[in-house]
Amino acid sequence: MxxxxxxxxxxxxxxxxxxxxxxxxxxxxxxxxxxxxxxxxxxxxxxxxxxxxxxxxxxxxxxxxxxxxxxxxxxxxxxxxxxxxxxxxxxxxxxxxxxxxxxxxxxxxxxxxxxxxxxxxxxxxxxxxxxxxxxxxxxQGKYNYKVLKYSLTFKDLPEAFDGFTITQISDIHSGSFTNKEKIKYGVDLINEQNSDIMLFTGDIVNNKADEMDNWIDVFDKLEAKGGKFSILGNHDYGDYMDWKNPQDKVDNFQQVKDIHKKIGFDLLLDEHRYLEKDGQKIALLGVENWGKGFNQAGDLQRASTNVKQEDFKILMSHDPSHWEYKVKQDPFNYQLTLSGHTHGLQMGIEIPGWLKWSPSKYVYKQWAGLYNEAGRYINVNRGFGYHAFPGRVGIWPEITVIELKKG
Incomplete structure (x- = not known):
């Protein structure tokens, strides 16, 4: 048989x-x-x-x-x-x-x-x-964009960054889109937040770079006065495709990376950048995808090369399981991690302040929203787009705005 x-x-x-x-x-x-x-x-x-x-x-x-x-x-x-x-x-x-x-x-x-x-x-x-x-x-639910705002206080935040704002978006999955006007509305809503920097935490496509061709002129309108930075997600590597030959996959991966430059994002591949303000600075780090059971390409040590332990650090890592298994207990101390990946499974029940449930919680310990352990935070963005299921039920597409405050 x-x-x-x-x-x-x-x-x-x-x-x-x-x-x-x-x-x-x-x-x-x-x-x-x-x-x-x-x-x-x-x-x-x-x-x-x-x-x-x-x-x-x-x-x-x-x-x-x-x-x-x-x-x-x-x-x-x-x-x-x-x-x-x-x-x-x-x-x-x-x-x-x-x-x-x-x-x-x-x-x-x-x-x-x-x-x-x-x-x-x-x-x-x-x-x-x-x-x-x-x-x-x-x-309609897949276009029901929600802006979620958090204010986080840190004792070791440099004074110059008190009140510094971050807009986080994640999981665009452009290959799923069908309605350009709705996506333009979402992009306008992102820009309305007028944050200091914008961070995109991976999965710009479902699999292929050409999925973004019809959406470049939409996402290149994203704006942030202090810069736009991004990382890759598990879907950006083309691992879920039947490629005709290995070189096609290699070429597609390079084209996916090129998309970020076309829409004005600085793609961090196990790298970091220092953000400076009034003579003070914080470190922004971005790793390639690292996920429990998924592609584990990300190299946190490489991204942290020449970063000092006493620096205030913001880490972009697509899969929240990276934080659970590697980041949160790392003695180097990554104060704030930003992730996506789960989508909250795009279905569940959320009543702010009362109830937050999705089948996703049985797979990921940190699956949607803000989590704090021992003074280290992770925000798991529910995603801007959608994948597999062409909609959202109860778990709405998210735009996150985080304000950093000096303790």
Whole structure:
């Protein structure tokens, strides 16, 4: 038996279980053949469209908007079904308990109680919430840019940099974009922050440099009075492509690096720059991608060459796992690290001051927002663009503004 056949069989079994369970909810609340047929038709069409897209799209083009849309439709239809399954499975446990109690009490086997209509109605009502959320996320949520502002105080910050402001953006993923006016709006919103410097923390494309061709004239409008600096992310290396020959990948990587210069960013490749103000300075360091389980090209020691331990340091490192496993305990003391990468999985629930949850938290300890351990900070930007899923649900695209204060 081919090795790929077992996962396929498991997947098909899971799909059948999901569809049978979900169909029970529709069957309970409605006897209309039209309702039942519509449910089956939508489910079949979704799976056919997704698998045809996956099996036929050209992998040499990377992850295309067409592939992302197929993924988006699959998630929009499938996630609400998980809500229904959760509710009906809970009811099935209740039904079997009732059957068992009846059998023990009466000494004879009783038929399994029928499903209760109101449980199915509640399940479908709850499922409508994520269904509507995913539709909004695909149409508008991915452009629902949020400006998040933080003020951080450091005792060792040079006096001249008291009140210094940083705008951080991350994960542009230009190969996913389809609406130029919406992206222009996002760029204008970034410029409105009028920060001293602008820092971009990686993933300018999905895979290929030419994904940025139609967006150069948008992103070259980004402005910062004290300069714009950037690093690479895991997607910028072209590792997720089927290249026709190795040289194509090498050439593409150089073209990706060239993009940063075209839009006015100083790309730091395991390097640092000193920012000076009124005779005082802070160190800005940028490393290549280093991620747990991903490309680990970044060399923190090389980036720190000729930087003094007593210098105030801002580190740009795309993947927050770098901070967790290497940076935060480094005795060289990197006071502030800026990352991206996670996107907060582009879906979750956030109620400021009350709740912040996404499946991303089960993969990354630092997955969205600001974290502090022993006086060292990391901000994980939720990303400007989107990838894989062509939308955002609850985890909105982010523009971060950080003000440095002298303690």
């Amino acid at each position: 081919p090795r790929w056949l077992i996962p396929l069989i498991i997947l098909l079994v899971l799909i059948i279980v999901v569809e049978v369970y979900t169909f029970q909810a529709f069957k309970t609340i409605s006897k209309s053949k039209l309702v039942r047929f519509s449910f089956l038709a939508i489910s079949v069409a979704t799976y056919v469209y997704f698998f045809l897209t996956v099996l036929t799209y050209d992998r040499s083009k990377g992850q295309t908007p067409e592939f992302q849309m197929a993924m988006g439709i699959l998630l929009t239809v499938s996630i609400p079904k998980l809500v229904i399954i959760f509710m009906l499975f809970g009811e099935d446990i209740y039904r079997w308990i009732v059957k068992a109690i009846s059998a023990i009490s009466n000494g004879e086997t009783q038929p399994l109680p029928t499903r209760r209509k109101f449980i199915s109605q509640i399940a479908l009502g709850l499922a409508a919430i994520p269904f509507a959320g995913f539709i909004y996320g695909i149409i």
